[in-house]
Amino acid sequence: MSLWHDIIDSLTDAVIVLSPAMEPLTVNPAAKTMLGVSQVSAESVADLVRQNDWLGRMVRACLDSGQELGDMETVLAAGPRELSVRAEVSPLMSPEGRPGGVIILLHDLSHEKGAAEAGTAGDLSLQLSPAGLAHEVRNPLTGIKGAAELMAGMFPDDGRAQQYCSVILDGVNRIASLVEQVLMVSGPQRLALEPVNIHMVLHQAMRMAGLFPDPPDGVVVLQDFDPSLPDVVGDAGALERTFLNLIKNAAEAIGSSGTIRLHTRIERDFRMTAEGRRRQFLRVEVSDSGVGIPEDQLAQLFTPFFTTKPAGTGLGLVLCQRIIALHGGRLWAQRGGVEVKGADAGASRGGMTFKVTLPMMPPGKPPQ
Numbered sequence: 001m002s003l004w005h006d007i008i009d010s011l012t013d014a015v016i017v018l019s020p021a022m023e024p025l026t027v028n029p030a031a032k033t034m035l036g037v038s039q040v041s042a043e044s045v046a047d048l049v050r051q052n053d054w055l056g057r058m059v060r061a062c063l064d065s066g067q068e069l070g071d072m073e074t075v076l077a078a079g080p081r082e083l084s085v086r087a088e089v090s091p092l093m094s095p096e097g098r099p100g101g102v103i104i105l106l107h108d109l110s111h112e113k114g115a116a117e118a119g120t121a122g123d124l125s126l127q128l129s130p131a132g133l134a135h136e137v138r139n140p141l142t143g144i145k146g147a148a149e150l151m152a153g154m155f156p157d158d159g160r161a162q163q164y165c166s167v168i169l170d171g172v173n174r175i176a177s178l179v180e181q182v183l184m185v186s187g188p189q190r191l192a193l194e195p196v197n198i199h200m201v202l203h204q205a206m207r208m209a210g211l212f213p214d215p216p217d218g219v220v221v222l223q224d225f226d227p228s229l230p231d232v233v234g235d236a237g238a239l240e241r242t243f244l245n246l247i248k249n250a251a252e253a254i255g256s257s258g259t260i261r262l263h264t265r266i267e268r269d270f271r272m273t274a275e276g277r278r279r280q281f282l283r284v285e286v287s288d289s290g291v292g293i294p295e296d297q298l299a300q301l302f303t304p305f306f307t308t309k310p311a312g313t314g315l316g317l318v319l320c321q322r323i324i325a326l327h328g329g330r331l332w333a334q335r336g337g338v339e340v341k342g343a344d345a346g347a348s349r350g351g352m353t354f355k356v357t358l359p360m361m362p363p364g365k366p367p368q
Helices: 002-010 029-035 042-051 053-065 110-121 124-128 130-154 159-186 198-208 236-254 316-326
Strands: 014-018 024-027 069-078 081-093 099-108 194-196 219-224 232-234 258-266 281-288 330-335 339-341 347-349 352-359
Touching (some): 014 029, 029 069, 029 099, 042 069, 053 069, 053 081, 053 099, 130 159, 194 198, 232 352, 236 258, 236 281, 236 316, 236 352, 316 330
Parallel strands (some): 219 258
Antiparallel strands (some): 014 024, 081 099, 258 281, 281 352, 330 352, 339 347
C-alpha cells in the first residue's frame, strides 16, 4: 500500500479519490497545488463541485453507472483561478466489484496552451524553447557532419580515417534523430480533426514499413480487419506515424522470419461524456511472433529514454502514446503476441501485442 501512495504522490497530474459520500480518501500533492490548498476536506470538495457543476455531473454519473468518463479539455474553477484541464473520472471498485468511490484525474493544460499562445505572439521569453534549443544544436551538428564527410574524402585509402569518420557521422545522425524526437515529444502538437479511415491508415503505415502489398520472404502479415468500422476523428498523418512505429517495432522483433498480425474491432467498453452521452471506441492491435520482453521491463516501455534496442532512443513509444492520448484514446502493451506452431504441432505464444483505442465518429456528426 505504501508503494501505491508513493506512486500517486509522485504523479504530476492531480489525483483525488472520493468516497460515495464525496469525502476525500486520497489526495496527492499535485491536486493540493492545483486547488491552491494545503489540505483537501469534504468542505473543499463541496466547494470544488459547486464551482464546477460539470465535475459534479461526471462524479455522479460515474457512481451511478460504474463507467469511466472523460473530457479532453475543460475549464476548472479553483477559487479565484481558472485552469484549462483534461479530466477523467473512473470508478473505484470494491473487492465485490461494486463502485466504492471515484478517482478524479486532472491534467493541467495551462502551460501547454500558454506556450502555444506565447509562441504565436512571438514572446521573447521563448528564446530557450525546445524548438530554439533544437535549432542551436542542429547548427554545429551540420558543421561536424560536413567536416567528417570532407575528411573522409581527403583520405579515401586510409582505413583508420574512414573508420573514425564513420563513427563521427553515426554519432551526428544519432544526435540529430534524438533532437527531432525530443522536439516532437516536448513541443505542442497541433492535430487536424477530420474523418479518418483506420484501415487506410494501417495500409499506408505498412506500405512505409515495406510490408504492403508484398512483405519480404519469410514474413507473414495477417490482416484481421472489421470492414464495417466507421471513421475515427483525428489526424491521418499523425496516426500513420504512430502505427508505422508500432509496425516497425513488430518487424524488428521477428527479424527475417515470423508473423505480424493487425486486428481491428469495435471496443466493447465505452466511456461517457460529462453530458451523459456514450462515447464509442474502436481497437487496433499490432501483434508479433517475436521473443517478447521480460515482465520486469513491461512497465518501463513507455518511460522516456528506456529502450531494448542497441541503437534505440527510447522516445518512439513515448511519442506514440502522446499522439494517441491527444486523440482521446489509449495505447498500452501486453506480453503475448501471435501463436506459432512448432514441429511437434504444439503452439507457443511469445511476442508482444500493442493495443490502441481511438474514439469513433458519431453517426451523421461531422468533427468540430
